[in-house]
Amino acid sequence: MTQHNFHPEQNHLLRALPAEVQTRLFPHLKLFPLPLGKVLYESGDTMNHVYFPIDSIVSLLYVMLNGASAEISVVGKEGLVGVSLFMGGESTPSRAIVQSAGHAWQLSGARLKEEFNRHGDLLFLMLRYTQSLITQMAQTAVCNRHHAIDQQLCRWLLLSLDRLSGNQLTMTQELIANMLGVRREGVTEAASKLQKLGVIEYSRGKITVLDRPTLESLSCECYAVVRRETDRLLSYPVGPVLSPTFTA
Amino acid sequence: MTQHNFHPEQNHLLRALPAEVQTRLFPHLKLFPLPLGKVLYESGDTMNHVYFPIDSIVSLLYVMLNGASAEISVVGKEGLVGVSLFMGGESTPSRAIVQSAGHAWQLSGARLKEEFNRHGDLLFLMLRYTQSLITQMAQTAVCNRHHAIDQQLCRWLLLSLDRLSGNQLTMTQELIANMLGVRREGVTEAASKLQKLGVIEYSRGKITVLDRPTLESLSCECYAVVRRETDRLLSYPVGPVLSPTFTA
């Protein structure tokens, strides 16, 4: 539990960077604790830092005027929070809120941009990651339109599990409902079905996945699409994304 | 109706580029007719070109395994089709389909990337535009979850109108239903309400907006959010997006 257990490379993006970039960047990273419910940025806030989660999950959550909410995408150890910093907008109309407590590496926007101006691997890697985020958002839109709560819960559990290690989540049904943008009772019903099937087990904010294969089979196709696309986009460690055409 | 009426600067992104970049890029643009229903790329296709619409609208449409569909975002004269080409993924799990016939300027991926490798204004402009697309997708996800068909139809009409000129759309209710991911009958009902209110007028695939202010007031907040954010992100003509921090 001491900070000595943490290392930048526990975040997949940081790990994927070539040694040269790591050497420049890592000294500027600050370990940052993320307690449950902490808001990393609010809708419209000008961002000053990006965060690379390690053992935490951060939700990008959209909150409507009437208070209703829906999750746009999830970020864990595979990604970073704050893409609009380098996309150029500096802010975005959603909230980044810690959904599963843990830690992240914090990097100042200025450092990030400095490295960006070298126009190298970091830029390309970030863009690719952003595309995987885009896929997640698109899929969320479709899923919200067409799939039943039961299926969406499965998708959500799987996405969250992938972003942590282990098979346990600390998460009340109320919170899940906020993320999915549905009633708490809807989640209760769906979860209790899964428990009866022996797929999950839960009690007072702790959810354990017992049978992941079945969970996958009960999920809508959305999980698989996001998973496959994320793997595709982020598997090649780094490599200048734009170059293939030029080597021809 | 001759091609002589078209000019690259009718597309807002192309217009926003500094003269120097325009000079390099414009000679490589090819005018490309976009008939209704034309598919610019299919889910998973490797893209070879990007398209800058002028007087057409292209929908990014997600089609599920069972054939149901939902629109992820809309692209018109303010944007371009094919962001995954420069985001690094080269493909994306959605279809780009022409929703309103017209024309676009076509540019080869290789040319685009060549200009990208100069790491200048084009890159930053494209990233900003991509962020506005992200906003649109996120908002679509929320809207799909929380808003009634009536409101969504208003949002959709407004978004589409903004991407064309004039107050008329050529679009059957069946097609709109595909975009919104709802039943055709649902659109019929919503549209007939609007017609009774004198907000729109339609007949066999032609829709005319008579009272835009009322249409805006009947729409959910989603239209305004997307509109505002798009304006914000793309109003600054070009300017190196990342630089402010460095000039300090």
Next chain:
DNA sequence: ATATGTCTGTGCGATAGCGAACATAACCAC
């Protein structure tokens, strides 16, 4: 051990949207 708050389960009636089947109405080709 008791009290208090949090989490989960359940049971209503209400409703928006679905799926299917069918009716009308406009346009087009010949």
Next chain:
DNA sequence: GTGGTTATGTTCGCTATCGCACAGACATAT
């Protein structure tokens, strides 16, 4: 014109989800 096709309108029963209200179960502090 006539007949065929495409677009729109209407109805009806069905289901998932909602909104609300409340009950039990568990956890923790005092």
